[in-house]
Amino acid sequence: MAVYTPISDEELEAFLDEYDLGQLVSFSGIAEGVENSNFLVRTTADTFILTLYEKRVNPDDLPFFIELMRHLAKKGLNVPSPVPGRDGVTLRALNGRPAAVVTFVNGVWRRRIQPSCCRELGAGMAEMHLAGQDFAMARANDLSVAGWRPLFESCDLPSREIYHALHNQLNGELRHLEAHWPTDLPAGTIHADLFPDNVFFLADKLSGFIDFYFACTDLLAYDLAICLNAWCFEKDGSFNVTKAQNLVSGYESVRPLSVAEREALPILARGSALRFLLTRLYDWLNHPEGALVKPKDPMEYQQKLRFHQTVSGPTAYGLS
Amino acid sequence: MAVYTPISDEELEAFLDEYDLGQLVSFSGIAEGVENSNFLVRTTADTFILTLYEKRVNPDDLPFFIELMRHLAKKGLNVPSPVPGRDGVTLRALNGRPAAVVTFVNGVWRRRIQPSCCRELGAGMAEMHLAGQDFAMARANDLSVAGWRPLFESCDLPSREIYHALHNQLNGELRHLEAHWPTDLPAGTIHADLFPDNVFFLADKLSGFIDFYFACTDLLAYDLAICLNAWCFEKDGSFNVTKAQNLVSGYESVRPLSVAEREALPILARGSALRFLLTRLYDWLNHPEGALVKPKDPMEYQQKLRFHQTVSGPTAYGLS
Numbered sequence: 353m354a355v356y357t358p359i360s361d362e363e364l365e366a367f368l369d370e371y372d373l374g375q376l377v378s379f380s381g382i383a384e385g386v387e388n389s390n391f392l393v394r395t396t397a398d399t400f401i402l403t404l405y406e407k408r409v410n411p412d413d414l415p416f417f418i419e420l421m422r423h424l425a426k427k428g429l430n431v432p433s434p435v436p437g438r439d440g441v442t443l444r445a446l447n448g449r450p451a452a453v454v455t456f457v458n459g460v461w462r463r464r465i466q467p468s469c470c471r472e473l474g475a476g477m478a479e480m481h482l483a484g485q486d487f488a489m490a491r492a493n494d495l496s497v498a499g500w501r502p503l504f505e506s507c508d509l510p511s512r513e514i515y516h517a518l519h520n521q522l523n524g525e526l527r528h529l530e531a532h533w534p535t536d537l538p539a540g541t542i543h544a545d546l547f548p549d550n551v552f553f554l555a556d557k558l559s560g561f562i563d564f565y566f567a568c569t570d571l572l573a574y575d576l577a578i579c580l581n582a583w584c585f586e587k588d589g590s591f592n593v594t595k596a597q598n599l600v601s602g603y604e605s606v607r608p609l610s611v612a613e614r615e616a617l618p619i620l621a622r623g624s625a626l627r628f629l630l631t632r633l634y635d636w637l638n639h640p641e642g643a644l645v646k647p648k649d650p651m652e653y654q655q656k657l658r659f660h661q662t663v664s665g666p667t668a669y670g671l672s
Numbered sequence: 673m674a675v676y677t678p679i680s681d682e683e684l685e686a687f688l689d690e691y692d693l694g695q696l697v698s699f700s701g702i703a704e705g706v707e708n709s710n711f712l713v714r715t716t717a718d719t720f721i722l723t724l725y726e727k728r729v730n731p732d733d734l735p736f737f738i739e740l741m742r743h744l745a746k747k748g749l750n751v752p753s754p755v756p757g758r759d760g761v762t763l764r765a766l767n768g769r770p771a772a773v774v775t776f777v778n779g780v781w782r783r784r785i786q787p788s789c790c791r792e793l794g795a796g797m798a799e800m801h802l803a804g805q806d807f808a809m810a811r812a813n814d815l816s817v818a819g820w821r822p823l824f825e826s827c828d829l830p831s832r833e834i835y836h837a838l839h840n841q842l843n844g845e846l847r848h849l850e851a852h853w854p855t856d857l858p859a860g861t862i863h864a865d866l867f868p869d870n871v872f873f874l875a876d877k878l879s880g881f882i883d884f885y886f887a888c889t890d891l892l893a894y895d896l897a898i899c900l901n902a903w904c905f906e907k908d909g910s911f912n913v914t915k916a917q918n919l920v921s922g923y924e925s926v927r928p929l930s931v932a933e934r935e936a937l938p939i940l941a942r943g944s945a946l947r948f949l950l951t952r953l954y955d956w957l958n959h960p961e962g963a964l965v966k967p968k969d970p971m972e973y974q975q976k977l978r979f980h981q982t983v984s985g986p987t988a989y990g991l992s
Contacts, residue, residue, distance in 0.1 A: 360784065376780060377874070378777075379780060381702065381704055382702070382703060394778070459697075460696060463680035552698075554696075555695070
């Protein structure tokens with residue numbers, strides 16, 4: 353469930369009084385999502401999402417996220433568009449939490465991925481990358497290669513004997529990635545969390561992107577590598593090369609990759625697999641007893657990492 | 673959280689194909705509610721609630737609930753109106769659960785109760801009672817006096833020494849209620865669960881009722897007694913006689929109580945307090961470890977029961 357901070361009708365009505373959004377018609381907590389508290393708010397004017405940012409989001413990062421959504425929305429992308437109050441201020445406070453209202457993005461996320469979804473995703477992601485090229489703000493990716501070793505060490509695997517093999521395996525992978533991580537590829541603003549539940553479709557067409565709270569400035573091709581992991585494996589762990597082909601060719605229909613970017617895909621995919629393996633492992637080892645949100649299985653990403661370790665070049669992803 | 677049964681986009685789209693509701697625009701699980709799985713479904717036509725009935729609801733009771741909502745909606749009450757499929761069938765199946773689509777009721781529930789809310793509630797409840805008078809179906813209240821002893825016994829208090837005092841206290845109360853429970857008062861269709869979160873307001877006006885899944889055929893004044901407990905106590909446990917006065921006078925502005933109904937209010941309030949005490953106690957003693965829904969504190973209703981035990985007549989509720 354994704355309502356950590358309840359709000360009352362009176363609190364919400366007082367909050368909405370600062371906006372020019374008409375009268376409150378209804379609101380309900382949204383069950384999906386794990387990081388923040390989200391409410392679907394209907395007014396006489398329209399439908400909105402109210403987000404209360406919980407403690408895993410660094411408040412200093414919020415202006416970047418908000419302004420990025422505003423920038424992309426202004427460029428015509430269908431993303432949540434931040435709604436300022438009458439005083440022009442978007443980032444406010446409600447119930448002791450930073451809070452913001454954004455427009456509602458129509459669409460449903462695809463539970464079962466068709467290859468055609470991957471093509472739509474690739475093209476939409478490339479459009480987002482192009483639209484983000486002139487975004488003036490920057491935010492370092494604290495979950496890229498420099499952030500992995502501190503995260504790995506905070507998992508404290510050596511303290512538990514059953515994790516010794518995993519520790520050695522991940523330590524070796526980390527050394528490899530630290531030694532070979534590319535630095536000279538095109539960079540820009542990336543979403544960095546384009547999992548299926550953050551990508552909306554209406555019928556067969558991509559209708560929008562949501563959840564920009566991991567967005568950052570990083571290698572553009574790294575966003576693609578994240579999607580290779582999040583969209584192109586089957587439930588049984590097998591890699592679906594048709595989906596990968598569709599993803600990359602959809603991307604290249606809008607923004608062709610350089611040779612260096614193509615060559616870097618295997619290591620970027622390894623890094624992306626390690627990133628989600630490490631964050632899931634950390635959550636797995638540290639989630640409180642009886643937590644509302646069940647942590648995701650980290651071992652899914654161990655299997656994906658192993659696949660990419662066997663890859664000798666971009667042809668393994670269906671690239672000619 | 674109130675999504676026990678997840679549904680996929682494809683399952684929902686196939687389900688909605690049986691309806692004449694336009695194209696799916698978005699859907700999200702609703703965090704509120706504890707009994708069933710509820711989804712807010714937006715289509716090109718309108719906004720709806722899709723409910724999947726979970727195992728605490730007896731499927732045999734569903735036609736009563738559905739037809740009652742239809743009956744009340746047809747009479748002009750603002751309640752969820754069941755939406756049939758193209759084949760005229762309302763009660764369908766989705767993901768192995770009985771499922772139904774109803775219209776969305778605008779409004780927000782009041783977290784902080786003003787006496788004027790109680791007046792609105794009383795009048796609205798009386799209108800619902802009148803509108804239900806010619807409803808043709810009947811459903812016995814399995815949580816009225818005949819159902820309390822089996823529920824009490826299934827709590828198995830004697831098996832745990834710390835509950836011996838509570839066992840004796842509740843056993844005595846049960847005997848009193850079984851001996852004195854009124855039988856000759858006006859009966860009809862009651863909601864039987866009119867807690868604040870089931871009553872919607874827009875500004876200061878009552879805008880609708882939801883959640884008819886405890887509705888039944890019982891004494892009309894028992895519905896009022898449930899609201900005396902659910903709406904007229906403060907957080908510190910004190911009884912607010914102004915709220916009770918407002919509740920009853922609002923009710924009587926639409927449907928005056930008989931002398932016998934007024935005289936019966938204290939015992940009906942005791943019975944209603946015991947009913948919620950017993951169901952909460954049962955859930956408290958039987959909820960599985962790590963359950964998603966935290967059981968409600970039964971002792972809140974022990975305190976309310978004690979208050980009503982001290983009451984000598986309806987004047988204690990502010991009735992002249």
